[in-house]
Amino acid sequence: MMLRRAEFWGGLFWLAVGAFVAWQGWLLELGTLREPGSGFVFFWLGLIIVAFSTSIAIGGLRGEGPLLGDLWRGARWRNVLLVVLALIAFGFLFERLGFVLCSLALLLFLMTVVDPVRPTISIPVSLIAAVGVWYVLEKMLLVQLPKGTWIEDYIPF
Amino acid sequence: MDVIAGLGQGFLVAFDPINLLYCFIGVFIGTLVGVLPGIGPVSAMSLLLPVTLSGTPESGIIMMAGIYYGSMYGGSTTAVLVNIPGEAASVVTCIDGHEMAKRGRAGPALGIAALGSFVAGTFSIVALMLVAPMLAKVAVAFGPPEYFSLMVLGLSILSFLTQGSMAKALLMAAVGVIIGLVGLDQINAMPRLTFDRLELVDGIGLIPVVMGLFGVAEILTNIEQQVRRDIVQSRIGSLWPSKADLKASAGPVARGTVLGFLLGILPGGGAVISSFASYAIEKKLSPTPERFGQGAIEGVAGPESANNAAAGGAFIPLMTLGIPPNVVMALLLGAFVIHGLQPGPLMMSQNPQIFWGIVASMYVGNIMLLVLNMPLIGMWVQVLKAPYKILFPLILMFCIVGVFASGNAVFDVFVMIGTGVLGYLMRKFGYEAAPLVLAFVLGPMLENNLRKSLILSEGTFDIFVVRPISLVCLLIAAALLVAPLLPALRKKREKVALDATD
Numbered sequence: 083m084m085l086r087r088a089e090f091w092g093g094l095f096w097l098a099v100g101a102f103v104a105w106q107g108w109l110l111e112l113g114t115l116r117e118p119g120s121g122f123v124f125f126w127l128g129l130i131i132v133a134f135s136t137s138i139a140i141g142g143l144r145g146e147g148p149l150l151g152d153l154w155r156g157a158r159w160r161n162v163l164l165v166v167l168a169l170i171a172f173g174f175l176f177e178r179l180g181f182v183l184c185s186l187a188l189l190l191f192l193m194t195v196v197d198p199v200r201p202t203i204s205i206p207v208s209l210i211a212a213v214g215v216w217y218v219l220e221k222m223l224l225v226q227l228p229k230g231t232w233i234e235d236y237i238p239f
Numbered sequence: 240m241d242v243i244a245g246l247g248q249g250f251l252v253a254f255d256p257i258n259l260l261y262c263f264i265g266v267f268i269g270t271l272v273g274v275l276p277g278i279g280p281v282s283a284m285s286l287l288l289p290v291t292l293s294g295t296p297e298s299g300i301i302m303m304a305g306i307y308y309g310s311m312y313g314g315s316t317t318a319v320l321v322n323i324p325g326e327a328a329s330v331v332t333c334i335d336g337h338e339m340a341k342r343g344r345a346g347p348a349l350g351i352a353a354l355g356s357f358v359a360g361t362f363s364i365v366a367l368m369l370v371a372p373m374l375a376k377v378a379v380a381f382g383p384p385e386y387f388s389l390m391v392l393g394l395s396i397l398s399f400l401t402q403g404s405m406a407k408a409l410l411m412a413a414v415g416v417i418i419g420l421v422g423l424d425q426i427n428a429m430p431r432l433t434f435d436r437l438e439l440v441d442g443i444g445l446i447p448v449v450m451g452l453f454g455v456a457e458i459l460t461n462i463e464q465q466v467r468r469d470i471v472q473s474r475i476g477s478l479w480p481s482k483a484d485l486k487a488s489a490g491p492v493a494r495g496t497v498l499g500f501l502l503g504i505l506p507g508g509g510a511v512i513s514s515f516a517s518y519a520i521e522k523k524l525s526p527t528p529e530r531f532g533q534g535a536i537e538g539v540a541g542p543e544s545a546n547n548a549a550a551g552g553a554f555i556p557l558m559t560l561g562i563p564p565n566v567v568m569a570l571l572l573g574a575f576v577i578h579g580l581q582p583g584p585l586m587m588s589q590n591p592q593i594f595w596g597i598v599a600s601m602y603v604g605n606i607m608l609l610v611l612n613m614p615l616i617g618m619w620v621q622v623l624k625a626p627y628k629i630l631f632p633l634i635l636m637f638c639i640v641g642v643f644a645s646g647n648a649v650f651d652v653f654v655m656i657g658t659g660v661l662g663y664l665m666r667k668f669g670y671e672a673a674p675l676v677l678a679f680v681l682g683p684m685l686e687n688n689l690r691k692s693l694i695l696s697e698g699t700f701d702i703f704v705v706r707p708i709s710l711v712c713l714l715i716a717a718a719l720l721v722a723p724l725l726p727a728l729r730k731k732r733e734k735v736a737l738d739a740t741d
Contacts, residue, residue, distance in 0.1 A: 090250050116698035123420065130409075131410055134407070138406055157340065165459060169656045188727070211636060227643070
């Protein structure tokens with residue numbers, strides 16, 4: 083039961099982060115108090131994180147805070163997962179497909195699959211937004227956006 | 240005399256047509272993001288940070304400042320009409336503002352919010368103008384120990400004021416410092432936590448981190464809930480408050496203004512805390528406290544004045560000490576740094592046109608806001624009717640574009656996605672992002688001043704306690720850190736956090 087507490091798992095995560103940071107600080111060299119080294123602040127902050135996260139995890143073991151499952155009870159977590167996956171896909175395809183195609187695909191996906199709106203709205207909004215932002219940034223503000231390494235040979239502008 | 244000459248120079252800068260345009264864009268976008276729930280001034284400013292690169296430093300910073308104080312105005316519209324705070328500082332406006340709207344008095348509620356904001360905004364600019372030069376003279380005497388202790392105090396106050404567990408807030412501040420230190424060591428150029436990635440050698444960018452923690456995380460949190468908006472459907476009517484309304488509001492506006500300005504100077508969540516404090520004071524002072532929560536105009540006038548005055552007060556530590564008191568000011572510091580400027584005690588003498596230009600533009604911006612808010616309420620209501628399912632994909636795309644344009648690197652987009660997921664999980668597990676972001680910005684300065692102090696003192700920590708300013712800051716910080724351990728104070732702090740959540 084105690085192991086199902088969100089506080090316990092949150093504390094455990096930051097405990098690992100703190101230990102890792104302290105270890106990295108140690109490797110970077112602590113130096114001396116007269117001349118602190120590159121790892122001085124990392125090491126001590128890592129230990130501070132370990133201390134706080136341990137107290138949080140212990141609180142979880144004592145039964146403090148909500149259960150892990152309660153955090154997502156009644157939530158539309160599928161939407162969150164879809165948006166994160168869409169963003170990751172966007173990141174990988176951004177330079178390969180270019181800004182306009184990627185943005186268009188992302189907007190259509192979000193407005194069709196994640197939280198659906200009528201196609202009569204989603205299609206024009208996506209088109210206007212993707213092309214409009216591209217035009218303002220690329221042509222007016224002269225910000226270079228990826229053209230798409232896979233398709234740049236086929237686009238005339 | 241110096242002040243008048245400086246202000247004169249400032250108005251020359253502010254009335255430059257291009258700066259007027261930037262000021263207008265800033266307050267307009269500020270009002271818009273204030274009106275729209277789910278996107279706040281932090282997200283908007285991060286999004287527009289790259290745009291400031293195309294103009295002069297003063298233009299960019301005038302626009303960024305406009306977004307901040309504009310959002311304070313805009314937040315009240317959503318609070319009154321939809322019962323959702325457009326941004327955090329308007330939480331308390333929902334209580335009586337929306338009640339007034341439900342009773343057919345949306346107009347006077349919005350009107351007094353705009354008028355009170357205008358009065359408070361103007362007062363805070365005058366005070367900023369008078370206090371900042373004096374404080375800047377004192378700040379010249381600050382050395383590394385004073386700066387270090389002041390930053391520790393700032394982080395302690397913010398951690399104390401955040402909702403929920405203080406251990407979590409302090410943990411977040413420590414994590415923020417570490418993220419801020421990724422990259423080359425400023426003293427000996429040693430790469431730290433770069434994992435042999437070239438993109439990390441220059442450190443992690445402020446924009447992707449802020450956009451992730453605030454923009455993407457906010458969207459992820461919103462889309463997992465069924466957002467329902469209860470927009471007031473009745474006619475808004477005349478915005479001008481009646482004579483009785485004005486009489487009832489005069490005291491709350493005056494008190495809220497002074498209180499907000501003073502709390503705004505302190506590091507931490509000045510605007511939010513001051514609006515709550517103002518509401519509590521007005522309720523206490525009122526001969527009919529039972530009206531509060533039922534549509535008392537004093538409950539709108541006081542808090543709205545307080546949060547706007549606090550927005551002005553927050554500029555003081557940034558402009559005079561170079562230390563941002565909150566996340567929004569941290570972003571403004573980012574804008575200064577992007578342009579090769581360092582706000583601090585020497586800014587008024589080295590870059591007077593920027594300091595006074597910003598101050599003068601705030602006068603102009605406040606008038607623009609009054610003009611913008613009173614007649615354009617109808618338009619903001621239409622904006623509020625836009626469904627979130629159409630807004631969030633667009634906001635997400637703007638986040639990506641803003642992050643990419645700031646560094647021209649897809650790596651930054653991945654940093655934004657990563658911090659977005661982290662921010663979402665942090666919200667779920669009850670960890671606040673604000674201490675992390677402030678510590679992220681202060682981290683390099685904090686480390687630098689700590690190491691310099693230790694080198695100066697030849698390795699003893701006495702240097703932090705033999706200097707009076709440093710000692711006072713550390714004593715207050717220690718008191719704040721110890722306070723939650725005392726049961727009575729812990730209950731009080733938890734109550735403040737609970738009120739803020741409600």
